[in-house]
C-alpha cells in the first residue's frame with residue numbers, strides 16, 4: 001500500500017489494460033503486432049469498418065468472444081486481488097478497465113467501469129440500450145426493442161467517446177492514489193488519466209511488465225507480471 005500510510009481509507013482509482021488479462025490467456029493488443037487476420041486492430045475497431053463491412057467486424061468480436069469463453073481462460077491473482085481490495089475499501093475504490101472481457105467480474109469485482117465496452121453484450125445503435133450477448137446475434141439481428149435497426153457490438157471504437165467519462169473524471173479529481181495496471185499508455189483518453197490524477201495531487205503508480213509510454217509521469221513503478229505485483233501491492 002502507498003508510501004505515506006497515513007491515509008486510513010484512501011480514495012483509489014485503478015485503471016487496467018490488456019496486460020492484467022495476459023496471464024489469463026488473452027492476447028494483448030501489442031501481441032501479433034496489433035494485427036487480427038492481417039487487419040490493424042484500429043481498422044476493424046471503428047464505426048467506419050462496421051458501416052462498410054459489419055460481418056467482418058462481427059467475425060472479429062466473435063473470435064474474441066470464443067477466446068474469452070475457452071475453459072482455460074480464467075481470472076488470475078491480479079483480478080482476485082482487486083476484488084479483495086474492493087471488499088476492504090468499498091466505494092473508496094473505483095476500478096476502470098479498458099478491457100472488454102469479463103475477468104474482473106469473474107474474479108469477484110462487483111463494480112467495474114468498462115470505459116471501452118463489453119464483449120458479452122450488444123447495443124441498439126439508436127437507444128444505446130445494451131442486451132446480453134446471444135450467439136444467435138449477427139449483423140442482421142434487429143434490436144429486440146425498436147425492431148428498427150440492427151444491433152451493434154457494445155464496444156467503444158476508435159473515434160467514439162468512451163463510457164463513464166464524467167464519473168471517471170470526478171473520481172480522478174478526488175483520488176489519493178491512481179494506479180495503472182497492464183496498460184501501455186498509447187490509447188487516449190485513458191492514457192491521459194495519470195496527468196489528471198497527478199494535477200489533483202494523487203500519488204501515481206504504474207504496475208506493468210515493462211515501463212509504458214507515459215511511465216515518466218508516474219511517482220512509482222512496480223515492474224513484473226500483474227498476477228505477482230498486484231497482490232503484493234494490495235497486501
Ligand SMILES: CC(C)NC(=O)[C@H](Cc1c[nH]c2ccccc12)NC(=O)[C@H](CCCC/N=C(/NCCC(=O)O)S[C@H]1O[C@H](COP(=O)(O)OP(=O)(O)OC[C@H]2O[C@@H](n3cnc4c(N)ncnc43)[C@H](O)[C@@H]2O)[C@@H](O)[C@H]1O)NC(=O)OCc1ccccc1
Nearest residue numbers: 017018019028029030098158159182183184187188209226
Ligand atoms: C491508437 C491511439 C493513438 N488512438 C487513440 O488514442 C484514439 C484517438 C485519439 C484521441 N485522443 C488522442 C490524443 C492523442 C492521440 C490520439 C488520440 N482514441 C480514441 O479514438 C478514443 C477511443 C479509444 C477506444 C478504442 N477502443 C478500444 N478497445 C475497444 C475495442 C476492442 O477492444 O476491440 S482501445 C483498446 O486498445 C487499447 C490497448 O491498450 P492496452 O490495454 O494498454 O494494451 P496493450 O496491448 O497496448 O499493452 C499491454 C500492456 O500490458 C503490459 N503487460 C503485458 N503482459 C503483462 C503482464 N503479465 N503483467 C503486467 N503487464 C503486462 C505490456 O507491457 C503493455 O504495456 C485499450 O484501450 C483497449 O481497450 N476515443 C476518443 O478519443 O473519442 C473522442 C474523445 C476525446 C476526448 C475525451 C473523450 C473522447
